[in-house]
Amino acid sequence: MFNTLRTLLLTALHAFHRRATVQYPEQQPYLPPRYRGRIILSRDPDGMERCVACNLCAVACPVDCISLQKTETDGRWYPEYFRINFSRCIFCGFCEEACPTYAIQLTPDFEMGEYARPNLVYEKEDLLISGTGKYPDYSFYNVAGIPIPGKARGASERERPPVDLHSLLP
Amino acid sequence: MTSSALLTIILMPFLLLALATVLTWVERRLLGLWQDRYGPNRVGPGGLFQAVADGIKILFKQDWIPPFADKGVFILAPAIGMMTVLLSFAVIPFTMGIGIASNLNVGLLFILGMMGLGVYAVVLAGWSSNSKFALLGGMRAAAQMISYEVFMGLSLLGVVMMAGSFSLHDIVTAQAGLWFIIPQCLGFAVFLLAGIAETHRLPFDLPEGENELGAGFHTEYSGMKFGMFFIAEYAGIVLISSLVTTLYLGGWRGPLLPPAVWFLLKTGSMVAFFILLRASLPRPRYDQLMALGWKVLLPLSLLNVMVTGTLLMLRASL
Numbered sequence: 001m002f003n004t005l006r007t008l009l010l011t012a013l014h015a016f017h018r019r020a021t022v023q024y025p026e027q028q029p030y031l032p033p034r035y036r037g038r039i040i041l042s043r044d045p046d047g048m049e050r051c052v053a054c055n056l057c058a059v060a061c062p063v064d065c066i067s068l069q070k071t072e073t074d075g076r077w078y079p080e081y082f083r084i085n086f087s088r089c090i091f092c093g094f095c096e097e098a099c100p101t102y103a104i105q106l107t108p109d110f111e112m113g114e115y116a117r118p119n120l121v122y123e124k125e126d127l128l129i130s131g132t133g134k135y136p137d138y139s140f141y142n143v144a145g146i147p148i149p150g151k152a153r154g155a156s157e158r159e160r161p162p163v164d165l166h167s168l169l170p
Numbered sequence: 171m172t173s174s175a176l177l178t179i180i181l182m183p184f185l186l187l188a189l190a191t192v193l194t195w196v197e198r199r200l201l202g203l204w205q206d207r208y209g210p211n212r213v214g215p216g217g218l219f220q221a222v223a224d225g226i227k228i229l230f231k232q233d234w235i236p237p238f239a240d241k242g243v244f245i246l247a248p249a250i251g252m253m254t255v256l257l258s259f260a261v262i263p264f265t266m267g268i269g270i271a272s273n274l275n276v277g278l279l280f281i282l283g284m285m286g287l288g289v290y291a292v293v294l295a296g297w298s299s300n301s302k303f304a305l306l307g308g309m310r311a312a313a314q315m316i317s318y319e320v321f322m323g324l325s326l327l328g329v330v331m332m333a334g335s336f337s338l339h340d341i342v343t344a345q346a347g348l349w350f351i352i353p354q355c356l357g358f359a360v361f362l363l364a365g366i367a368e369t370h371r372l373p374f375d376l377p378e379g380e381n382e383l384g385a386g387f388h389t390e391y392s393g394m395k396f397g398m399f400f401i402a403e404y405a406g407i408v409l410i411s412s413l414v415t416t417l418y419l420g421g422w423r424g425p426l427l428p429p430a431v432w433f434l435l436k437t438g439s440m441v442a443f444f445i446l447l448r449a450s451l452p453r454p455r456y457d458q459l460m461a462l463g464w465k466v467l468l469p470l471s472l473l474n475v476m477v478t479g480t481l482l483m484l485r486a487s488l
């Protein structure tokens with residue numbers, strides 16, 4: 001009896017509590033920078049695509065939503081197409097962890113509603129952004145020992161010139 | 171019959187239906203308030219048109235009658251529920267002048283009779299649906315409402331004895347000095363509990379307990395037939411609230427403000443109390459409900475009748 005009345009009183013007092021609801025479209029929630037939302041492909045500081053089409057993201061993806069095909073121009077690898085099916089994506093971020101070149105990144109944006117399901121399949125043009133994303137200075141080809149036009153073998157950062165096997169000098 | 175009385179008769183059902191519809195919104199907002207959330211607040215000012223939107227939606231829903239149902243009774247049941255509740259309002263005196271038949275000399279008996287008939291709505295709905303859950307819900311409803319009706323009537327005897335009349339108008343007049351809630355506090359408590367059970371509102375909503383019976387007696391109902399049960403339930407809340415106001419809270423009486431405002435204020439706070447009950451209390455088990463009724467409330471109401479009668483006799487003999 002007393003318990004029941006106490007319950008009534010306590011519930012009534014909740015009228016003066018702050019409401020837990022966030023009025024979403026008007027009141028945007030704070031999303032931390034590492035929030036795992038819409039996936040993007042970033043570019044290196046020179047404006048070239050970072051993705052080298054190594055397929056590690058597609059392998060890491062637990063729901064197989066990433067599909068890509070490698071192509072090559074002047075020694076650089078590129079994806080010929082890069083496709084993410086966002087109707088399958090679970091935003092786990094494994095692709096970002098797997099990526100050796102920081103190309104694929106997750107962003108704090110989740111407002112991707114569509115009326116037609118095929119519109120959720122994002123092509124490379126939809127995924128590519130013009131900037132560098134979370135890693136402003138990183139450029140894969142500047143630290144990797146792969147020769148590309150404009151950079152000879154051994155000219156990368158923290159890389160010594162290759163050893164001349166035919167020379168006897170140390 | 172004067173033209174104003176005729177106008178009241180015509181306007182009353184419309185007002186009540188509109189009120190019951192708005193109550194669905196009020197309940198959801200109040201529940202939201204007590205559960206630290208908002209409730210419907212998008213359609214119209216403060217979400218007020220949510221009730222209209224729901225009404226339009228439910229009108230356009232497919233009104234399906236199951237092939238295994240007893241068609242005639244199936245259609246009749248919600249109509250009975252609606253009619254009995256609306257008819258009960260005929261004898262409620264809203265103010266001194268407003269009211270359809272508030273001078274009826276058996277007004278209270280009329281309301282009890284209408285509530286008794288209201289049981290048919292749920293029982294017939296449960297029976298004609300011809301399915302397990304509906305039948306179980308209907309059976310529960312029958313047992314609950316019939317047993318709670320017993321001491322609902324008994325608890326009212328105290329009021330009738332003190333006022334010396336079955337007419338609701340006279341009962342309000344008799345409360346000129348003191349509201350009956352003070353001398354009849356026991357009867358008030360019993361009547362309130364019985365009233366909650368009569369409208370099968372939470373915590374006594376066992377006939378429709380959704381976690382064990384689907385939706386109870388209206389499991390098979392859809393479209394506007396379901397809507398009629400829904401509206402009848404809310405109109406029932408208003409009915410019980412206005413009855414409590416009339417019988418125990420002095421009806422339209424009160425200082426300063428006009429009588430109609432007082433009546434609305436008292437009824438409104440009773441409705442809010444009904445919703446608060448829903449927001450806070452869990453549903454008892456079915457045998458607990460029956461035990462509470464027969465083992466606690468019935469003796470209490472008998473005691474109330476006895477004490478009131480004895481005191482009245484003593485006062486008369488002095």
